[in-house]
Amino acid sequence: MALNGKIAVVTGAANGIGKAMTEKLLQNGAKVTLLDVNETAGKNLMESLQKEYGQEKTLFMKCDVESEEQIKDAFHKTIETFGGMDILCNNAGILDESQWEKTVSINLVAVIRVANLALEQMSKLSGGRGGVIINTASMAGLGPLPSCPVYTATKHGVIGFTRAMGAASAASGYGVRINAICPGFVQTDLFSRIPSKLGKLSHLDDLNQQLIEKFGILTVSEVADPFFELVTDETKNGEALLVVPSRKQYVTFPGLP
Numbered sequence: 001m002a003l004n005g006k007i008a009v010v011t012g013a014a015n016g017i018g019k020a021m022t023e024k025l026l027q028n029g030a031k032v033t034l035l036d037v038n039e040t041a042g043k044n045l046m047e048s049l050q051k052e053y054g055q056e057k058t059l060f061m062k063c064d065v066e067s068e069e070q071i072k073d074a075f076h077k078t079i080e081t082f083g084g085m086d087i088l089c090n091n092a093g094i095l096d097e098s099q100w101e102k103t104v105s106i107n108l109v110a111v112i113r114v115a116n117l118a119l120e121q122m123s124k125l126s127g128g129r130g131g132v133i134i135n136t137a138s139m140a141g142l143g144p145l146p147s148c149p150v151y152t153a154t155k156h157g158v159i160g161f162t163r164a165m166g167a168a169s170a171a172s173g174y175g176v177r178i179n180a181i182c183p184g185f186v187q188t189d190l191f192s193r194i195p196s197k198l199g200k201l202s203h204l205d206d207l208n209q210q211l212i213e214k215f216g217i218l219t220v221s222e223v224a225d226p227f228f229e230l231v232t233d234e235t236k237n238g239e240a241l242l243v244v245p246s247r248k249q250y251v252t253f254p255g256l257p
């Protein structure tokens, strides 16, 4: 799938991994709607991207992924402005074990909400032209991160949703591929804030340090390349792609007998 002229929407686009995904899409000729709750960071980023890639290539909208109304508005504005919607990067997420319901709401409930609303626009069965959805999961969706049980649960949920919805899309003829990217530790604001976000399990930060020493830390650019592969490789659907420094692996799951 060539990206030139394709139209993408990225949630949590103002910072970190979402910002790197946005830049990767623009570098390859796509137009991008940036969505984020952080209006200042989003507007500033859009202004600098417009200088680099041209005025007509980006659109920023303040959008909280917990709001169905704001997501619908953002998709309608994208289609009105750019003429369609081919790619969704379902990326916004938080890590805050002391606010477990908020974490489930943003990291799992909203990922499902945004994907379902995007499928209404993108599915060939409802007048869309097909495309691809990338859900940002985590290595914590593949194995336990003991300091963060709630975060771990949400990311396992994102991977389960991706695999099942990818299969459902293929079986139904939506024409939309759905994949999950599963990075290990990535140097972003979310990662820097961890010690203050573990709540009652803050004494387990030592375990995080051990895992960080074992797996290393990625830059956001090191996530952008495998992300690009998941977007463009038309053979990939329902996949979970693990990314840690010097290792990129499509995960195989045990089958039932």
Ligand SMILES: NC(=O)C1=CN([C@@H]2O[C@H](COP(=O)(O)OP(=O)(O)OC[C@H]3O[C@@H](n4cnc5c(N)ncnc54)[C@H](O)[C@@H]3O)[C@@H](O)[C@H]2O)C=CC1
Pocket (backbone or CB within 6 Å): 011, 012, 013, 014, 015, 016, 017, 018, 035, 036, 037, 038, 063, 064, 065, 066, 091, 092, 093, 094, 106, 136, 137, 138, 139, 182, 183, 184, 185, 186, 187, 188, 189, 190, 191
């Ligand atoms: N940093 C890491 O080590 C890893 C992060 N991830 C995942 O990557 C995704 C992005 O995380 P980072 O870039 O690290 O975080 P970040 O904190 O640097 O960026 C997240 C962005 O999402 C936005 N956001 C938060 N809540 C939102 C909401 N309700 N609606 C719309 N936007 C919202 C924030 O304003 C921010 O701009 C998350 O889903 C995270 O769980 C996955 C694996 C590793």
Ligand SMILES: CCCCCC(=O)CC\C=C/C=C\C=C\[C@@H](O)[C@@H](O)CCCC(=O)O
Pocket (backbone or CB within 6 Å): 095, 137, 138, 139, 140, 142, 143, 144, 145, 147, 148, 183, 184, 185, 186, 190, 191, 194, 208, 211, 242
């Ligand atoms: C505490 C920092 C969280 C930062 C945000 C993240 O999403 C980073 C996730 C990083 C690491 C996660 C988990 C480690 C899991 C291990 O238990 C292990 O079982 C994973 C094995 C993966 C595999 O090789 O299949």
